[in-house]
Amino acid sequence: MESAKPPPPTTAQLFQVFLRLRPTSPQSSVSETRFLTAVPGQNCVYVTPPQQRSRFRAIERFGFTSIFDELSEQKDVFVETVMPLLQQAISGRDGTLATLGVTGSGKTHTILGSKDQKGMTQMALDVLFSSIGDRMVDYSGVDIIASDHTEAILMDAVTFHERMNSALDGHASKRSSLAHISTPKAPDVSDLSVDLDSKSKYAVLVSMYELYNDRIFDLLDDSGANNQNRRKALIFKKPSTTAAWDTSKESKKVVAGLRKVYAKNLQEALQILEHGQASRRASPTHSNSVSSRSHAFLQVEVRRFSPRGNEKGGASLHIVDLAGSERARTAKTAGERLAEAGSINRSLMCLGQCLQLQTQVSDNGKPAVVPWRQSKLTELLFSNSFSGAGGGGQRASMIVTADAMGDFNATTQILRYSALAREVTVPRASSRQISGMSDSSAASSTLEELTVISTTITQDDSKDALIARLIAQLEETEARWRDAEEHCLTIEQQVREEVADEMEERLEEVRRETLEHFEMEEEWREGYVDGKLEILRKGIEIREDAPPDAAERIRELESENEALRRELLALRREALGRSPSKGRSGGRGFPSPLKGMENLEIY
Numbered sequence: 356m357e358s359a360k361p362p363p364p365t366t367a368q369l370f371q372v373f374l375r376l377r378p379t380s381p382q383s384s385v386s387e388t389r390f391l392t393a394v395p396g397q398n399c400v401y402v403t404p405p406q407q408r409s410r411f412r413a414i415e416r417f418g419f420t421s422i423f424d425e426l427s428e429q430k431d432v433f434v435e436t437v438m439p440l441l442q443q444a445i446s447g448r449d450g451t452l453a454t455l456g457v458t459g460s461g462k463t464h465t466i467l468g469s470k471d472q473k474g475m476t477q478m479a480l481d482v483l484f485s486s487i488g489d490r491m492v493d494y495s496g497v498d499i500i501a502s503d504h505t506e507a508i509l510m511d512a513v514t515f516h517e518r519m520n521s522a523l524d525g526h527a528s529k530r531s532s533l534a535h536i537s538t539p540k541a542p543d544v545s546d547l548s549v550d551l552d553s554k555s556k557y558a559v560l561v562s563m564y565e566l567y568n569d570r571i572f573d574l575l576d577d578s579g580a581n582n583q584n585r586r587k588a589l590i591f592k593k594p595s596t597t598a599a600w601d602t603s604k605e606s607k608k609v610v611a612g613l614r615k616v617y618a619k620n621l622q623e624a625l626q627i628l629e630h631g632q633a634s635r636r637a638s639p640t641h642s643n644s645v646s647s648r649s650h651a652f653l654q655v656e657v658r659r660f661s662p663r664g665n666e667k668g669g670a671s672l673h674i675v676d677l678a679g680s681e682r683a684r685t686a687k688t689a690g691e692r693l694a695e696a697g698s699i700n701r702s703l704m705c706l707g708q709c710l711q712l713q714t715q716v717s718d719n720g721k722p723a724v725v726p727w728r729q730s731k732l733t734e735l736l737f738s739n740s741f742s743g744a745g746g747g748g749q750r751a752s753m754i755v756t757a758d759a760m761g762d763f764n765a766t767t768q769i770l771r772y773s774a775l776a777r778e779v780t781v782p783r784a785s786s787r788q789i790s791g792m793s794d795s796s797a798a799s800s801t802l803e804e805l806t807v808i809s810t811t812i813t814q815d816d817s818k819d820a821l822i823a824r825l826i827a828q829l830e831e832t833e834a835r836w837r838d839a840e841e842h843c844l845t846i847e848q849q850v851r852e853e854v855a856d857e858m859e860e861r862l863e864e865v866r867r868e869t870l871e872h873f874e875m876e877e878e879w880r881e882g883y884v885d886g887k888l889e890i891l892r893k894g895i896e897i898r899e900d901a902p903p904d905a906a907e908r909i910r911e912l913e914s915e916n917e918a919l920r921r922e923l924l925a926l927r928r929e930a931l932g933r934s935p936s937k938g939r940s941g942g943r944g945f946p947s948p949l950k951g952m953e954n955l956e957i958y
């Protein structure tokens with residue numbers, strides 16, 4: 356049986372994994388009862404399946420580095436998860452903070468805060484700038500642009516702001532919504548600071564990008580400020596040059612062509628953050644009114660300079676707001692949103708595999724190989740750690756966010772792959788009370804019971820243990836089956852879209868061909884009509900420019916005509932005079948051939 360006590364971190368373990376429970380609310384509730392119960396002292400959480408889900412009702416226990424329950428404040432989370440990473444970045448070692456969870460579980464709330472609460476990002480910037488204080492490098496005395504070796508486009512915050520604002524000209528609503536954003540004051544972090552190197556000056560560069568449908572886009576690119584589709588995708592690669600101070604054999608991979616804005620103070624940094632945030636893709640889904648449709652990366656780069664202005668080193672703190680995994684059926688997404696969800700779920704699945712393997716040891720006793728090259732997301736998150744990049748790799752923290760009354764299957768699955776330890780137990784006592792937990796007081800009273808149950812089972816015979824394991828496997832298989840079903844649904848939708856696209860393309864082709872045909876015919880007709888008109892025109896010309904003897908000829912013909920007419924009239928009279936019975940032919944009953952010619956007019 357696996358133990359729910361988190362093992363000591365191994366050298367291969369990249370992420371410390373924290374669990375944060377968000378306060379439950381009637382709007383976010385998907386389940387009728389609470390299925391998560393945290394035991395902060397033990398750093399573990401119990402998962403009790405709702406009654407109708409399992410006849411056997413196996414209880415799972417997951418271990419984490421630390422647990423933040425519903426009552427935890429933003430600052431509590433910050434101090435434990437971000438402060439060590441910030442100190443690490445100041446000291447020249449990269450760090451990453453990421454949030455993982457089902458859609459609507461509180462990832463963005465944790466990372467970016469809300470109207471009245473700062474998130475991890477704002478607090479990190481606040482502590483960083485207040486710690487640096489007057490030790491900020493004099494940007495006018497240092498050629499920061501020339502010294503860059505990350506293939507970035509560097510600019511100061513004022514230039515950036517002007518470019519963004521001119522790009523937003525004519526988009527008054529977006530511009531004014533940015534102008535009115537004010538960062539909340541709480542929580543106060545003025546009591547926190549990081550230690551600096553007494554002989555160094557510092558520069559802070561902020562960049563932001565998002566991974567959308569497996570492509571990297573710069574969130575600070577002014578060409579995409581009012582139209583996300585205009586942004587060009589960037590490449591994650593090794594730079595062609597390395598910094599003079601970087602003595603490592605392998606250079607770190609960078610997002611080439613990324614805009615990096617150097618900020619002098621907190622206000623400038625927050626403005627950059629707001630601009631980047633406004634460019635991010637988010638859409639309402641059934642599960643979350645403002646759901647992130649991309650994985651967003653904020654990079655806070657701290658560069659260290661000697662008092663003379665020579666660069667001595669640098670490292671970055673990456674803050675990553677991952678898009679939430681979601682079930683198509685629950686989120687009720689379709690079309691573009693469903694395709695986005697497919698891409699999000701695939702990348703999160705790869706991340707899940709990497710997280711699961713980071714704590715495992717292979718048969719030969721060595722740490723298991725982490726397949727981080729499988730997706731762009733894991734490559735961005737892990738490549739500078741596992742490829743032995745400069746700075747000796749990074750250390751990172753993952754905050755798993757969960758709603759105790761959210762989607763049971765999706766939440767449990769995330770806990771299964773992200774937890775550092777796991778234990779499965781089969782309760783013997785009546786489980787009715789356990790499933791009946793509906794608020795935190797009920798939950799705490801049942802906790803003792805759960806602990807007793809767990810102890811009983813651990814001491815019990817191996818048959819029960821086997822049953823428990825099998826039940827857990829069954830539930831896992833069930834969950835995988837449901838996921839596969841979702842996956843099939845996504846694929847079906849994609850195929851439908853591809854077929855529809857192809858059909859539309861074919862229709863367009865036919866329409867184009869028909870149009871071309873019409874145009875050719877039109878051209879031919881025009882030519883034909885032109886030809887006819889030309890003939891007519893010539894005819895008119897002939898008439899208008901008749902030769903001088905033509906009039907004479909006409910007169911001759913007219914008099915000839917007159918003579919013939921007279922001759923014919925005389926013949927007619929003669930014929931009528933000879934006929935015995937006027938109107939009859941020579942007694943044989945045939946009508947006279949001249950009958951009807953009496954009134955004949957000859958012209």
Ligand SMILES: Nc1ncnc2c1ncn2[C@@H]1O[C@H](COP(=O)(O)OP(=O)(O)OP(=O)(O)O)[C@@H](O)[C@H]1O
Nearest residue numbers: 377378458459460461462463464643646647678679
């Ligand atoms: N710890 C918390 N305290 C108070 N409110 C919270 C907390 N966590 C989440 N919420 C609220 O729940 C709602 C959804 O949260 P949020 O947008 O952060 O979810 P998410 O996990 O980022 O979702 P998605 O993946 O769809 O972007 C928001 O209105 C947020 O304010």
